Amino acid sequence: MIKTFEVKSQDFQSAGQVSSAIKKLLKQLAVPADIIRRIAVASYEAEINMIIHSLGGTIVLDIEDDNIALTFQDEGPGIKDIDLAMQPGYSTASAKAREFGFGAGMGLCNIKRMADYFHISSKENSPTVLSIGFKVIE
């Protein structure tokens, strides 16, 4: 099953709605709770990143029997130094994003920790594509 969700830039009002919908769907499909929780946390951080750091984009959820994959693709502006962005505590978040409780610089490293598979590709003035995967073992 493949589902696609839209994410708008700076749309703080609906921030988290996609991750919330994904969590609900996985619950209906009776995916084990601890796996749902890891997916939910990673998805929420990645969704927030698209809202606060990017020009918007799409989230694609791909559910297979033994694997759940998520792809977060935005329209830029991209990440100049991925190694630096991955470092715990590194953040370029705006004051507005901080008001909403984000910008601790812990998002990317948490996403990586939660996922079984993690790949991010980006450069300056380019889209960012983040792909993560979770093995489903009953």
Place this chain on the structure above:
Amino acid sequence: MKLADIADKMPLKFLCLPDDDLLDNDFTYAFASDLMSDALYLVNHDAGKTLLLTGLVNTQSLITAEMLDIKMLIYVRNKEVPQELLNLAKDKEIGIAAFAGTMFKACGLLYDFGLKEAS
């Protein structure tokens, strides 16, 4: 400690209690922060027995609780909580209570009751 006893002693004012059974729920851990990424990073076990304390009264703290499977949110310093947010909490089956004092006071009391830091 049972939520009902915690609420009595602190005291807490319930703004949303989706299920009365929550009052009998034992809470053993607490996590306090206005940084939702820190909560998402640091709460890893027994989320159902963990209280999330924050001064961040918005959907982001509620969704953070939802993503982590946390059942009870405490907003400190008696901030105004919009009805819209309470409706959303009911929808997500997450309890919300208000504490009149500061975050420091709330944490001190919970520590005194024997609650431990979330891990």
